[in-house]
Each structure stands twice: as C-alpha cells, then as structure tokens.
C-alpha cells in the first residue's frame with residue numbers, strides 16, 4: 001500500500017462528482033467542485049482509500065517516476 | 069470589494085443546512101446559506117425514504133410536490149429468499165423527490181429571511197488570530213470573503229469545511245458505505261412497501277433496496293462497505309442481472325458515500341458547528357441520514373439562537389452536549405449492532421430472518437433491541453450455536 005508513490009487520476013466520463021472520495025481522503029488531497037474533480041499531489045499520502053471507495057471505480061493511480 | 073457580514077453562514081443546502089437556516093432566520097438573525105450545486109437538490113444522492121413523522125416533528129409542510137409516494141411498510145429478503153414483513157394500516161413513510169424537497173427547504177429558509185446562493189462553493193475558512201472569522205466563497209467564479217459570528221458546516225459526506233476549521237471529522241474507510249443507485253422502471257415488486265435484500269454475496273455489509281416512486285418506477289440501489297475491493301456498481305449490476313431486470317430503462321444514475329459510523333465527539337469548536345452527514349450523524353444500521361440531519365439542525369439552531377440572543381457564543385457548546393445526550397446512546401448502540409451484523413454469515417441471516425418478525429426488525433433498526441436479543445438467546449438455533457451465541461451476547 002503506502003510506500004509506492006502515485007498520482008490519483010479521475011476518469012471524467014465515469015465520475016459523478018459525488019464528493020465521496022473527498023470525504024474519505026484522510027488528508028484533504030481531493031477537492032470536488034460542482035463541475036470539477038481536483039487532486040492535490042502534495043497532500044496525498046498514497047493510502048489508496050479513495051480508489052477503493054469510489055462507487056463506480058472512476059479513480060486509478062499512476063506511479064510517480066523519478067521520485068526519491 | 070464590499071464586505072459581506074452575517075450572523076450565521078451555513079455551507080451546504082442539503083437537508084441539515086436549509087433546516088437550520090430556516091430556524092435561525094425565523095428568530096430574526098441574518099443567515100447566508102450556500103451550496104456549490106447550480107440547482108439546489110440536483111443531482112440527488114439518495115434513495116429518498118423517510119419516516120412520516122418528520123413532517124410534524126420539524127414543521128415541514130406535507131407538500132405533494134415532494135412527496136412522491138406513500139409507503140406502508142417494509143419487506144426483508146434473506147440470502148436464501150426467506151422474508152420478514154412489516155405492514156401498517158396507515159402511511160409509515162414516504163419516498164420523497166429530493167430535487168424538489170431540498171430546494172423547497174431552502175425556499176422556506178429564504179422566506180424566513182435567509183439569503184440563499186447556489187453555485188457558491190466554500191473553498192476555505194477565513195482565519196484571523198487563530199479564530200475562524202468566516203468563509204471564502206467562490207460564487208459563480210468570483211471569490212468573496214463572507215464574515216460571520218457563527219460558521220456552520222453542513223457540507224455533507226465531504227466534510228471539508230469542518231476539517232479546514234480544525235474539527236477532526238476523519239473516519240476510516242470502513243465507517244462509510246459506497247452507494248450506487250438507478251432510478252428506473254421496475255415491475256413486480258409491491259409498490260406500497262420498501263424492499264431490502266441482505267447477503268454477503270448480494271451486498272457486503274449493506275443491502276440492495278427497491279424504494280418505489282410509482283407502481284412501476286423505483287430507486288433501486290445498493291450500499292456496501294467502502295473498503296470493499298469491488299465497486300458498489302459491480303454488485304448492483306450483478307444483482308439486477310441475477311434477477312433478470314433490464315438495465316435499459318434507467319432514468320437517473322445516483323452515486324454517493326454514506327458515513328455509517330465514526331461519530332464526531334466535538335460538534336462545536338469555538339464558533340464553528342457541524343451538522344448532518346458532515347458530523348457523520350447517520351443511522352449506522354440502515355444508512356438513513358435525513359431525519360438525523362433534521363434533528364441535529366434543530367438542536368444546533370436552538371443553541372445558535374440562544375447564543376446570539378445572549379451574545380454568548382459559549383452557549384453553542386450546548387449543541388454537542390444535547391446531541392450526545394439525546395442521540396448519542398442510540399447511535400452508539402446501533403453502531404455496535406452494525407458491527408455484529410457484519411459478522412453474520414448468509415446462513416445466520418437466513419436463520420435470523422426466519423425467527424424474527426417485521427416488528428422485531430423495525431425495533432432493531434431503531435436501536436431498541438435488548439429484549440429481542442434476550443429472546444433470540446433462548447431460541448434453539450442460537451442456543452446451540454456457539455458463534456451466534458457469542459455474537460449476540462456482545463450486544464447485551
């Protein structure tokens with residue numbers, strides 16, 4: 001789980017902007033506006049909770065390369 | 069930029085927010101209610117079922133424009149198809165039209181004097197000398213500073229404003245349900261009662277529901293534990309397939325998470341209050357949160373009005389105390405019950421649905437279960453099964 005660093009990406013065509021992922025994220029690394037899903041890389045702790053919780057599977061992770 | 073000042077600013081015009089805005093405005097204080105949605109109530113993230121008693125209890129008009137269908141009871145289905153039913157002579161609940169309901173609640177607030185802004189997103193708190201002085205609100209793209217004596221986070225499951233204000237509303241993912249729902253044409257289910265299916269393969273930790281809005285139209289949805297590796301959509305589509313129900317007559321897709329545990333101890337911090345889903349105030353057994361949001365809003369309003377009248381914001385703390393005294397014990401009991409029911413096997417569920425009547429199930433869902441558990445302990449199917457026995461004893 002934690003250890004591997006990644007970026008969380010949304011599939012706009014699947015996402016309903018329900019805000020659920022923002023609700024479960026422990027660090028407020030996701031913000032869901034009325035028309036936009038936003039990820040804040042610096043706050044992410046790579047726990048994967050949002051990816052698992054999304055009711056429709058709209059979130060995936062992409063490994064961050066070239067990081068320490 | 070002119071400075072905006074209110075007695076109370078409330079984020080979120082779902083259920084809790086507008087109810088509180090209405091009550092505080094009615095007492096003569098200035099209130100601003102904001103929601104990021106362009107149309108209050110849309111899209112819905114709800115199965116729309118609520119007990120009939122809330123209308124009288126919270127002074128909400130019984131308006132046919134948002135009462136979609138009257139309901140007389142419920143039927144529960146176990147994994148092998150055993151059922152338990154509860155049916156009243158009189159209307160026991162309704163299936164709302166939340167798009168209209170939420171909007172009307174906001175309208176009642178506006179009518180009492182509150183300002184209401186849709187498409188206005190609270191992006192952060194204004195903090196000065198360690199104190200929250202108001203909110204930064206983006207209204208149709210324009211960033212505004214709104215100052216208020218009292219800041220209320222009624223921002224639903226996201227609960228970001230409370231956290232930005234320094235109230236910890238974090239709960240682990242297991243304390244949420246992931247929900248997925250179709251409002252659709254569906255036939256063959258008694259449209260006068262709600263229907264609930266349980267089973268570890270059907271809906272892990274949660275249930276599948278059919279909440280009728282017409283003879284042949286219903287909210288058909290599912291809730292499962294949020295830390296489940298599969299999605300809620302996967303389980304609902306599987307259930308529909310297995311029941312031979314077409315997914316080609318769908319009117320809406322509804323998605324959302326429900327907090328089903330992880331209640332917040334500190335509901336007030338200085339001049340910041342949290343109500344509803346934002347404070348994780350949802351019945352952990354059935355995931356219904358509208359009635360709880362109304363209850364919290366009523367208590368929070370009462371103390372906000374007192375605090376403003378007496379110019380003593382310390383009185384806000386009474387909301388925490390009163391909520392925990394009035395609702396806390398029931399909610400803790402329900403959480404305990406939820407944690408036990410999660411451990412039941414499909415066979416256990418079959419057995420319990422066979423033994424229990426509809427009235428027992430209603431009492432369970434309301435947290436009044438001590439007598440029922442005591443009776444169950446005397447049943448041979450429990451008495452001679454060590455695991456069932458020890459699970460149920462956890463509840464006494």
Ligand SMILES: Cc1cc2nc3c(=O)[nH]c(=O)nc-3n(C[C@H](O)[C@H](O)[C@H](O)COP(=O)(O)OP(=O)(O)OC[C@H]3O[C@@H](n4cnc5c(N)ncnc54)[C@H](O)[C@@H]3O)c2cc1C
Pocket residue numbers: 079080081082083084085102103104105109113114115116117118188189190191222223224225226228229247248249289322323324325326343344345346350355356357358359361
């Ligand atoms: C699939 C599903 C089915 C459900 N079925 C039922 C049911 O049948 N019966 C029942 O009682 N409960 C049900 N619930 C739970 C119920 O929907 C919630 O408990 C209830 O809506 C809580 O009301 P609330 O006012 O606390 O929050 P919400 O109704 O969620 O309102 C919060 C509002 O805040 C807004 N908001 C959030 N952040 C911001 C921000 N930063 N700025 C501006 N606005 C913001 C949102 O747009 C939203 O309108 C269900 C939930 C789900 C997901």
Ligand code: SF4
Pocket residue numbers: 010014015016017018019020021022032037053054055056057058059323
């Ligand atoms: S939980 Fe899924 S559907 Fe909901 S906002 Fe997050 S990514 Fe979108």
Ligand code: SF4
Pocket residue numbers: 008024025026027028029030043044045046047048049050051
């Ligand atoms: S991986 Fe964890 S920290 Fe990162 S956005 Fe998702 S929930 Fe938040």
